[in-house]
Amino acid sequence: MDEHEEGLGEAQQHPEEQPQDSLVKVTGMYKDWFLDYASYVILERAVPSVEDGFKPVQRRIMHSLKELDDGRYNKVANVVxxxxQYHPHGDASIADAMVQIGQKDLLIDTQGNWGNILTGDRAAASRYIEARLSKFALEVVFSPKVTDWQLSYDGxxxxxxxxxxxxxLLLAQGAEGIAVGLSTKIMPHNFIELIDASIKCLxxxxxxxxxxxxxSGIIDVSNYNDGMRGGKVRVRALIEQLDKNKLVIKEIPYNTDTGSLIESILKANEKGKLKVKKIEDNTAASVEIIVHLPNGISPDKTIDALYAFTSCESSISPLGCIIxxxxxxxxGVSEMLRRSTDNTLALLKAELEIQLKELEEQWHFSSLERIFIENRIYRDIEEEETWEGVIxxxxxxxxxxxxxxxxxxxEEDIVRLTEIRIKRISKFDLDKAQQHLESLEERIAEVKHHLAxxxxxxxxxxxxxxxxxxxxRERKSEIRIFDNIDTTKVVMRNTKLYVNRAEGFVGTSLKKDEYVADCSDIDDIIVFTEDGKMMVTKVDSKTFIGKNIIHVAVFKKKDARTIYNMVYKDGKGGATYIKRFNVTSVTRDKMYDLTTGKAQSKVLYFTANPNGEAEIITVMLRQVGxxxxxxxxxxxxxxxxxxxxxxxxIVTKYAVKRIELKEKGVSTLKPxxxxxxxxxxxxxxxGRGELLGEFRGEDRLLIITQKGVxxxxxxxxxxxFDADMLVLEKWNPKKPISVIYYEGAKERYYIKRFLIENPQREESFITDHAKTFLELVSTDWRPVAEISFVKPRGKEAKPNQEIDMEQxxxxxxxxxxGNQLTADKVKNIDFKDSLPYEEPQPEAVEEIEVVDEQKVGGNDDNKPEPPTEDDGQATLFD
Known part of the structure; x- marks a missing residue:
């Protein structure tokens, strides 16, 4: 019993001698016991060693597998x-650690159901599954002659x-552990890349x-920070579009399984962040989760929503802590690799030195043996009667x-000579002995060369x-820089927004009032009132803005394409002014005055124009003077x-009777x-990347893929955009698309030229035969292709042929x-320089440019956003 326990014991034995409100100090317990416990957890359980990359339980499992190794599988229960014998813990912790090593598919050759890291399924009981060391582990992990040993916990x-x-190994497998006061999270790295990095380090x-x-999955390592504290790795699932109503998830983020991923999608669907019809999980050896979308739901926006609101994207913070x-x-991981490489170099040197010593010992004794037998020294001991005399x-x-x-x-050498058997002496071959010595000398020279x-x-x-x-063991995770997803642009708008214009309330609970638009609970709304005030506020059940609301809409931050056209009276009896403006950034819940601020100012005319439309209005004055x-x-x-x-x-200094809309406008913004x-x-x-062109509201992109779509x-x-995209450009409806493809059923190359007849539909322009493939595609007006042919046996090769595809x-x-390109066997097809063509120029359209108020004293950020197709909303006040 220690001092603390003794003190407690005395208090229990003589309770009458202890004050009722006495305090027992536990300082010593925290100082000694807790510190010992923390040190034990850090050093003996949670954090791996940099020397070999193992935690103690992993090291003991590997040592046990080596002791049991006979080339056959062992029951995991037997290994546990x-x-x-070495690990002073229960069997469950050892079995779990062993399963984790086995699932990494590097050190242990497994047999049976070892679980599935993709689905999260657990391994079978340890009595049912088997394991043995992999060939890699046998070659890389063990070398008893250079190993330092210690007694096990029980001696x-x-x-x-x-x-x-x-x-x-530490970087190849990764490590994760929570100790007392610290933790570690080392990411797994690629096997081949680690070897290449070790070679570069050397x-x-x-x-x-x-x-x-x-x-697998897609990863953004731009903030990896060498795997140290403060770094971050963003991981995304690989999501592709099967058709307009289906998405397929083919790879999932690290530390996620298909079950939890699907659950997160269903939760996001329940909360209205996105909308899915149903989910199919076809995962087996590889991930395949089919996400069915309702009609009318954008697959591209749903992909972004999956990244924004579900486990399809996660962020992992590495922490490189080792012992x-x-x-x-x-x-950091770079320093871990350097230390590992230095350690490997030292181990290789130690093994070579031991090997050299052993070879020199073999050469020494083989030479002694040859001398002993060749010179018949064994006969000199026939007359000796004592052991000392023999020696x-x-x-x-x-x-x-x-x-x-x-x-x-x-003396040990001489004793070994006396142990040579008579049979060996009688069959001694001098030539073979010499060859053996020469081979040993060659090996010694080779080892010395390696050491040098x-x-x-x-x-x-x-x-x-x-x-x-x-x-x-090639790289599985694709490295890519991620774009930041604006959640307000991809969230599903499943809530309805209402307005009570006269009383000045907006919100989602005003269901008896006027419907405005669909919105989401993370949206902002912009509201204008008749007295020339404006406010941006968060969507709520009911919010008071101000009486006589004239316009309400979901607010798009940094939207310089939406232009507000306004006519207002400047105070009581003041002049009337006209203005066009945009609202790109504001302080939420702050009331802005769009007039000069005079009392009794009033908006006489107001429209919101999503694509900068400019209408013509008629101003009518009162008959005065x-x-x-x-x-x-x-x-x-x-x-x-x-x-x-x-x-x-200024419009006029006189009183305005009313303002009427005369003619709806068209967009005046530059494309x-x-x-x-x-x-x-x-x-x-x-301005990042390749310029595709200048786009108006009706312009579209042309996309062609390797699949012939x-x-x-x-x-x-x-x-x-999928990785197999071949063409991405501004679409010209009058420009033909020229294609050369191999038709699988007819086993011939074909050529065709076509125009897109239905821009709303995705279509395949090659046949669906399994052997059909797209060879070349061009969107030039007059492309030219060159064909080279396979040389027939015993004949001259056919000269290359140029094809003017237009002709x-x-x-x-x-x-x-299409038309068959040729009946001969084709070696290669390439495009040459296209023939000249002068494209007709469109008629010029008068345009105006958005003025950047930041340059003239305002606070707006006028970065253009994509135009929408909504009509401008006009409001008329008498």
Whole structure:
């Protein structure tokens, strides 16, 4: 019993002597017991060692597997029981740790149901599954002659302090553990890339390594921070579009399984963040989750919503904590690899030195044996009667012949000579003995050469590992830079917004009042009132803005395409002003005045125009005094678009009777320039990537894929583009598409030219035969192809042939087979420079440009957003 326990015991034995409210100090317990416990958890359970990459339980499992290794499978229950000789814990913790090693498919050759990291299914009971060491583990992990040993916890057995691992195993497998006061999370990395990085490290070259996850997926490592604290890896599922109503998830993020992923999608669906019809899970050896969408739901926006609101995207924060010299240390993965490489170099050197010593000992004794038998020294001991005399006689007989030996002859050497059998002496072959000595000398020279060129030897060692075990271990996770998804643009708007204009309330609970639009609970709404006030506020059940609301809409941040046309009276009896403005950024719940701020200002006319439409209005004045012109037209297209704080242009100083809409307007904004960023595979209006062109509201994108599918899309920043995309450009409906493809059923190359007849439909322009494939596609006006032919046996090769595709075939329907290109066997087909063609120029359209108020004293951020197809909403006030 320790002091603390004794103190408690005395208190229990003599309760009458203890004050009722006495305090018992536990400082000593926290200082000693808790510190011991924390040290134990950190060093002996949760954090791996940098020397071999193992936690203690993993190291003991590997040691037990080696002791049991006979080339056959062992029941996992048997291995667990054997490991308990070294590991002072229950069988469950050992079995779980062993399953985790087995699922990483590197060190253990498994048999039976070891669970599934994709579905989250657990392994079968340890009595049903079997394991043995993999060939890789046998070669890389064990080397008893260079292993340091210690006694097991009960002193009955010896176990390794560290296993002599000659590979960056910690980085290959990864590690995760929660200790007391610290934790570790080291990401798994790619087998081949680790070997390549180790070789670069040995050569003194720079290297960079990034995670690679067994569940595959897409990863963004731009903030990896070398795997240290503060870093972050974003991981996404691989989602593709099967058709307009189906998505397929083919790969999932690390630390996620299909069950939890599907559950997160269903929860997002219940909360109205996205909308799905049903989900099919066809996962077996690989992931296949089919997500069925209702009619009318955008697949591209649903993909973004899956990333934004479900487990299809996750963020992992690495933390590189390891144990070295019995102390925890925080280092990056690059430093881990350097230390592993240095450790491998030291282990290879130690093994070579041991091998050299053993070879020299073999050479020494083989030389002694030859001298002993060839010179018949064994006869000198026939007359000796004592052991000392025998030793002395052999030593005397050897002395004239041992000048070339590399060390002195010891008594142990002489004792070994006496143990040679008569049969061996009688069958001794001098030539074979000489050949054996020469082979030993060659091996000794080889080992010395390796020691003299240790770095080159280590490089060859790593190259050999890569050649033997690298097949099938290529990178699984695709590295890509992610775009940031704006949740307000992809959230499903499943709530209805209402307004009570007279009383000045907006909200989702006003179901008896006027319906405005569909919205979501994360949306902002913009509201304008008759007295010239404006506010942006969060969607709520009921919010008071101000009486006499004239316009309500869902607010799009940074939307410079929506233009507000307004005419207002500047205070009581003041002049009337006209203005055009946009609202790109505001402070939420702040009331803005769009007039000059005078009392009794009033909005006389207001429209919201999603694509910058400019209408013509008629202004009518009251009959007062000598005013002669009582009616005239104003065109909003004559006004510059400015910020919300602009005063505007004066219309009249006289009283306005009313304002009427005379003619609806068309967009006056310049067409948007749209770029395609190949890195994130998304469209943008910020100038990143390749310029696709200038787009108006009716313009579309042309997309052609390697599968022979063509479609057109309205440019939308939410669009996703598959990796097999061949053509992405602004669509010209008059320009033909020229195609050369191999038709599988007829086993011939065909050529066709067509126009897209239905831009709303996605269509295949090649046949669906299994052997059919697309060879070339061009969107030039007059493309030219060159064919080279296979040389027939015994004949001259047919000369290359140029094909003017415009002359070869006329424009036909998209489903037409086309014309056969040639009956000869084709070696290669390539496009040459297209023939010149002058495209007709469209008629010029007068345009105006949005004024950036940041440059003229405002606070707006006028980055253009994609136009919508909604009509402007006009409001008229008498």
């Amino acid at each position: 029981g054997h490991t308990m 009955r057995k010896k176990e390794p302090i560290h296993l002599p691992v000659k590979f960056p 050569k003194g070259q720079k290297f960079v390594i990034y995670p690679d996850f067994p569940t 070295e010299d019995n102390k925890p240390e925080f280092i 002395s006689a052999i030593d005397k007989g050897l002395k004239p012949h041992i000048g070339h030996l590399k060390r002195a002859v010891t 060129h240790l770095v080159e030897f280590a490089i060859d060692y790593f190259k050999n590992l890569k050649a033997k075990y690298g097949k099938g 000598s005013v002669k012109k009582l009616k005239w037209d104003l065109d909003f297209a004559d006004l510059l678009i400015k910020g919300r704080g602009a005063k505007g242009n 948007r320039k749209i770029w395609f960023d190949e890195v994130v595979r998304r469209l943008n209006v910020d 063509v479609k057109t899309e309205v440019p939308d920043m939410a669009l996703h 070869f075939i006329s424009i036909k329907g998209i489903k037409a087979l």
